[in-house]
C-alpha cells in the first residue's frame with residue numbers, strides 16, 4: 009500500500025470506530041474490535057488518538073466476560089457545543105446544545121411581524137447570551153444553524169420568505185462575520201423534520217412528513233430517512249398548493265393557497281384584536297372556558313388542515329405525518345377533526361399504515377434540527393481530519 013492509501017485506511021478506521029462509540033457507548037476496546045473486525049492494536053491506537061483529541065473518554069469498568077473487567081469508552085458529548093436558531097415570522101427560538109442534542113440553554117422571544125431590524129438585533133442578542141453561557145470545552149462553539157420560514161437554496165441563501173422579509177438580511181455573511189464559526193442556513197420545516205428524526209419520539213422516520221403550521225405552512229419531507237430537497241432546495245412548499253382554484257390571490261403568485269385557509273394566521277386572525285397577549289394565550293383562555301366560538305374555530309382549523317393533508321397523503325404515501333403546531337399539540341380535538349376530514353375524503357386503502365401524530369419536540373423541533381446540522385457537519389470535519 010502506498011502512503012496515500014495507508015492514510016485513507018487510517019481515516020476510514022477512525023470513522024468506523026468513532027461511529028461505533030457514538031452508537032453503542034459505553035463500549036470496550038475488545039467489543040469495538042469484535043464489531044468492526046479491526047485488530048486490537050489498530051483499535052487501541054485509534055482509541056488513543058480519539059482520547060487525546062477529547063472526542064471520547066474512559067469511564068468505569070464494564071461487565072467482565074472472564075478476566076479483568078474492561079475500561080469502557082463513551083463519546084464526549086461535552087467536547088463542543090452547537091447553537092440552533094429558529095427565526096419565525098413573529099418569534100425567535102434559540103437553543104444551545106451539547107454534541108448529543110441535549111439542550112443547555114433555551115430562549116424564546118415574541119417579535120413584531122413587520123420589524124426586521126428587531127429580528128436581527130434579537131437574534132444577535134440571544135446568540136451572544138447563549139455563547140456567554142456556554143461551558144468551557146475542547147472545541148468550543150462548533151457552529152450556528154439557523155432556519156427560516158421560506159425558500160433557502162442549495163448555497164444557503166435565503167431566497168424568499170413570504171411572510172416576513174428575512175431574505176433582505178444577509179444572514180450567513182452577517183453571522184460568519186460576527187461569530188467566526190461555520191454557519192448553516194436551512195428551511196424551517198426541513199430543520200424540523202431533521203430534529204424529529206434525530207431527537208423526537210415518533211420512531212424510525214423513513215417515509216415521513218413534518219408539517220409545520222405557523223403563520224404559513226411548510227413541509228419537511230423524509231424519503232428513506234433522508235431529506236428530500238428538490239433540485240434547488242425548495243421542496244415542501246405545500247402551503248402554496250392551491251385548494252381553491254378561484255380563491256384569493258396569495259403573496260406567492262398562486263390563488264387559493266392552502267395556507268390562506270389552514271394557517272394560524274388564516275384561522276385565528278380575528279382573535280388577535282382581543283388584546284396584546286400572544287395569540288396562544290388568548291386561545292388558551294377561551295378554550296379553557298369552553299367558548300363555543302373557539303371550539304368552532306378549532307373545527308375549522310382541523311377541517312382545512314385535513315383537506316390539504318389528503319392531497320399530501322395521496323401524493324407521497326407517507327408512513328408517518330408529524331404535525332407541529334402549538335394549538336394542535338394542546339387540543340386533541342383538532343387532531344380528531346383532521347383525522348375525520350382525511351377519512352371522509354379518502355378510500356380506506358390510501359390511509360393504511362399512515363400514522364398521524366403530533367410533534368414531541370414542539371416549539372423546539374426546528375431549532376434542535378438546526379443544531380443537529382451543525383453537529384453533523386462538525387463530526388464530518390473532524391473525521392476528515394480538519395482539526
Ligand SMILES: [Zn+2]
Nearest residue numbers: 248258260265
Ligand atoms: Zn401562496
